[in-house]
Amino acid sequence: MMLPLPLGEFQAYLFDCDGTIVDSMPLHYTAWRQALDEWKCAFPEDLFYAWAGRPTLDIVDALNQQQGLNMPVDTVVARREEHYQRLLPTAAGIPGVLHHIEAAHGRIPFAVVSGSTREAVTASLDALGILDRFDVLVCAGDYTRPKPDPEPFLRAAELLGVSPHACLVFEDADLGIEAAVAAGMAAVRVPQPRQG
Template structure:
């Protein structure tokens, strides 16, 4: 893991003791979901690729990971506009999410990050702040048996603006009743790092 915030990159590949010392500086921890708590990104990519192919839209792996954290409707609108294809973004989004949900039994945890959440349960308030929609986020957390670890879950429906804007993280801090500057974020995407920085939060890159 890499530690950072808007001012510095603190270290790489830290040990458990150093991580515990680091988290003790904060009053709350906020986790992204996809690619952070759950190893869902490969499954999301397959669901996206296969769904978009139906509509004649190319969505390669590099583009997919570059848009990590962006709500589905915005991804569809961007790609369809760029490629000159007229689609119903809401319909395509539902089809993509159904494709992903059909593979949910293959979902695995990011075990190291989930263990961090378990280790801090009851010690620090924790939240999930995701660009995904609530049914899919809830389904993943329930599948992995970690939903009850979090005092708040914020998803795409809960804010008007999404990553790289800070709204989802600020909403999580609000629900936890913690000063945003005293929150530590675990993330896996550039959009997420940017959002955490705009919220005034330190972040850890879990990739």
């Protein structure tokens, strides 16, 4: 399916990674469940998708507060990462987005702007054989305020040397769309494969 883009002469494309470039959200959910089960922590699937785009450290903190738990944040994040890395070889790309990456590569610069760790983003893009397409990666730890704050997208535009108003954002999550709009950028919503 061809993903329609808004009209405009864009000078850069900024992509979320999980659920936007890579159909990895089901894999991430499985990895979260496997990691959190070790601490008997509930994480309903609808909440997982509602929190799409939040940094992993924030998710563990929020679950601790929500459920009165004291899970070691760094340990849970590391375990989730291990489980995800094991599942990653089964990941597929989102065809409509991959088409735009191939069509515009070399014509305008690209950045990935993600709430995931740099390790996870690099591994995901590498699994699809497209890591070399991206000029900039802005990942968890590269900004102080995550999506829906515009900071991650503004940081990517700054690193690419492109005005925010000349950037087009590809996003699947509400938090990401909010962040793009707050940054003054045009955005295209990528439908999640699970939504049909």
